[in-house]
Amino acid sequence: MGFRIIANDQDVRICVFMVGLPARGKSFISQKIVRYLSWLSIKVKCFNVGSFRRQLGITQPDAEFFNFANQEYVNIRRQSVINTMESMFQWFEDENGTVAILDGTSITCERRTWLVEECEKHNIQPMFLESWSDNEDLIMENVKEINTKSPDYAHLDVASATRDFMKKIEYYEKVYETFDSEKDGHLTYVKMVNVSDEVIINKIETYLQSRIVFYVMNIRIKPRCIWLSRHGESIYNVEQKIGGDSILSERGLAYARKLKDMIEENAPGETLTVWTSTLKRTQETAQFLSFKKLQWKALDELDAGVCDGMTYEEIEAKYPEDFKARDADKYEYRYRGGESYRDVVIRLEPVIMELERQENILIITHQAVLRCIYAYFMNVPQEESPWMAIPLHTLMKLEPKAYGTKVTALKANIPAVSTYKEKGTSQVGENTKESQLHNILRRDSEVALSR
Numbered sequence: 001m002g003f004r005i006i007a008n009d010q011d012v013r014i015c016v017f018m019v020g021l022p023a024r025g026k027s028f029i030s031q032k033i034v035r036y037l038s039w040l041s042i043k044v045k046c047f048n049v050g051s052f053r054r055q056l057g058i059t060q061p062d063a064e065f066f067n068f069a070n071q072e073y074v075n076i077r078r079q080s081v082i083n084t085m086e087s088m089f090q091w092f093e094d095e096n097g098t099v100a101i102l103d104g105t106s107i108t109c110e111r112r113t114w115l116v117e118e119c120e121k122h123n124i125q126p127m128f129l130e131s132w133s134d135n136e137d138l139i140m141e142n143v144k145e146i147n148t149k150s151p152d153y154a155h156l157d158v159a160s161a162t163r164d165f166m167k168k169i170e171y172y173e174k175v176y177e178t179f180d181s182e183k184d185g186h187l188t189y190v191k192m193v194n195v196s197d198e199v200i201i202n203k204i205e206t207y208l209q210s211r212i213v214f215y216v217m218n219i220r221i222k223p224r225c226i227w228l229s230r231h232g233e234s235i236y237n238v239e240q241k242i243g244g245d246s247i248l249s250e251r252g253l254a255y256a257r258k259l260k261d262m263i264e265e266n267a268p269g270e271t272l273t274v275w276t277s278t279l280k281r282t283q284e285t286a287q288f289l290s291f292k293k294l295q296w297k298a299l300d301e302l303d304a305g306v307c308d309g310m311t312y313e314e315i316e317a318k319y320p321e322d323f324k325a326r327d328a329d330k331y332e333y334r335y336r337g338g339e340s341y342r343d344v345v346i347r348l349e350p351v352i353m354e355l356e357r358q359e360n361i362l363i364i365t366h367q368a369v370l371r372c373i374y375a376y377f378m379n380v381p382q383e384e385s386p387w388m389a390i391p392l393h394t395l396m397k398l399e400p401k402a403y404g405t406k407v408t409a410l411k412a413n414i415p416a417v418s419t420y421k422e423k424g425t426s427q428v429g430e431n432t433k434e435s436q437l438h439n440i441l442r443r444d445s446e447v448a449l450s451r
């Protein structure tokens with residue numbers, strides 16, 4: 001529960017200032033940190049300087065607006081940063097925030113000195129995160145992405161937008177001062193060279209800062225897929241019992257066979273590594289797959305403690321107070337002698353870190369664990385994540401992209417019981433799960449557009 005203590009410690013307030021030329025993936029990194037920290041219940045918010053500039057009425061500036069020789073424009077841009085900082089300080093006060101990310105360029109020493117002074121006045125720890133890159137492919141990939149996604153370029157065709165953007169980069173290059181240990185040795189900074197090819201770390205002082213550093217060190221950007229599946233229908237699922245370590249039903253075994261075909265069809269020729277829990281039902285589901293397999297104890301189902309092996313109806317009859325308490329706050333409720341969703345998230349942290357580093361992975365695990373993993377990738381809030389329907393016999397494909405994660409759900413068309421229990425009832429119901437699955441799919445487009 002270490003993260004909770006930090007999240008509640010009112011003394012820890014960090015501002016991460018992104019540093020770097022345009023198209024160096026700063027927004028991508030900012031969004032990832034936001035997703036990671038909020039998944040760990042740390043109050044975090046990203047403040048994008050570009051949106052504050054747009055609030056000043058500068059909506060579709062051409063490259064000239066970024067010419068540092070033009071004092072009038074420099075002043076307007078400085079004003080956008082001042083407004084962003086004010087809004088950020090306000091957020092720390094009003095919302096009791098812990099980590100703010102300032103997504104701008106902050107490329108001059110003069111600017112950074114000013115930012116540090118402002119943070120000191122407000123008792124906030126400044127930390128700089130520079131994204132430095134000379135990888136042409138990576139840069140052009142980012143330029144393409146920005147030109148199609150940013151409102152700044154909505155009025156231009158791709159060729160004109162690219163020309164304008166390259167000119168803008170040129171202006172920034174003229175004044176860019178990268179971090180170096182001699183002149184910046186007194187500052188807390190992380191310099192990422194070509195994402196995480198090389199990471200230089202200076203003067204990290206607090207635990208939370210070191211968590212952020214550790215996370216960004218693990219970021220990879222190579223395109224890959226993460227496949228997620230629950231195990232096939234188990235005997236306990238059929239009997240509506242929770243927990244346990246039962247084997248698969250006949251239909252569950254049929255899903256295990258079908259899973260092999262589905263992977264071959266949808267990921268032809270790909271090499272995957274299969275991660276399962278240590279429980280029989282996930283291993284039986286993986287048995288027909290010929291890839292390398294790895295068991296994680298951390299992927300075991302949420303521990304239902306004294307309720308393990310019971311149906312929801314039995315729990316309601318035997319522990320009515322607990323049953324109600326869980327429905328009232330499913331994320332925080334901890335089974336007697338067992339776990340809460342929050343506990344599961346914390347034990348999953350090393351899995352997530354490893355997932356960030358890996359290439360194509362297929363995870364075969366359990367309802368509650370999948371909800372937590374899915375919540376991380378899709379930025380699902382805590383109040384919602386324990387209530388998401390993750391139906392049996394459905395394979396999900398997640399494709400992390402620069403501006404969100406794309407999800408595709410593939411149904412095996414092998415019938416299975418529903419294990420979904422709605423709030424306020426002890427019945428598991430067939431009727432809800434389809435609509436919930438649609439919620440999942442809808443969320444994809446929300447996330448993809450959320451930048």
Ligand SMILES: O=P(O)(O)OC[C@H]1O[C@@](CO)(OP(=O)(O)O)[C@@H](O)[C@@H]1O
Pocket residue numbers: 234236237241242243244301302304365366367368386419421
């Ligand atoms: O948090 P809730 O919605 O109870 O879901 C978790 C439950 O899902 C189940 C099925 O009901 O997972 P699993 O299919 O892996 O067995 C239970 O074992 C587990 O307790």
